[in-house]
Amino acid sequence: SQELEQSPQSLIVQEGKNLTINCTSSKTLYGLYWYKQKYGEGLIFLMMLQKGGEEKSHEKITAKLDEKKQQSSLHITASQPSHAGIYLCGAPQKGGNKLVFGAGTILRVKS
């Protein structure tokens, strides 16, 4: 079965600093989803990447998909306290609607 490894597991950054979270798949990626979760709440959809080399941005968050490396990265520019939370990557299984998720990366932003 497919496994997604996220790195780092957690990080603490000073407000205003940039950061990158990585998600590496053990198998071929047929797209990649990024979600954000705040403690005690559900997952909020951030963005979805479908094709190799695709890059999407929303406000200060940019995600890229490297199909050859079976990897995606999430980059936050000029972090703010509102960016704090758990970031999870999810990969759809081939031909289906199932999403397999990584363990998540806990982000704390110090102001």
Next chain:
Amino acid sequence: DAGVIQSPRHEVTEMGQEVTLRCKPISGHDYLFWYRQTMMRGLELLIYFNNNVPIDDSGMPEDRFSAKMPNASFSTLKIQPSEPRDSAVYFCASSATGTGIYYYGYTFGSGTRLTVV
């Protein structure tokens, strides 16, 4: 739209008791998913339905777990009897065939935090 609605938000029960978690998906969504989240195992897919029919229940941990979807607007996840190791946050999510999953992913509910003592 009110989003995916789950109830209750919190449930504390004694070992051996029956627990029923409820979910109302977004109207028009034809896929419904039940996930369980723990610190040790992360987010695990338990079962999912398409047009009210269970498609894949390979993630259901034991016979103590059962899920139903009697109609397009309601689903339940039942644990009987419950055990302390079932303590987790249970999420329901829904999506729509076609553009839904590719543009909006799943829409998750706020989850039910289950504690079995």
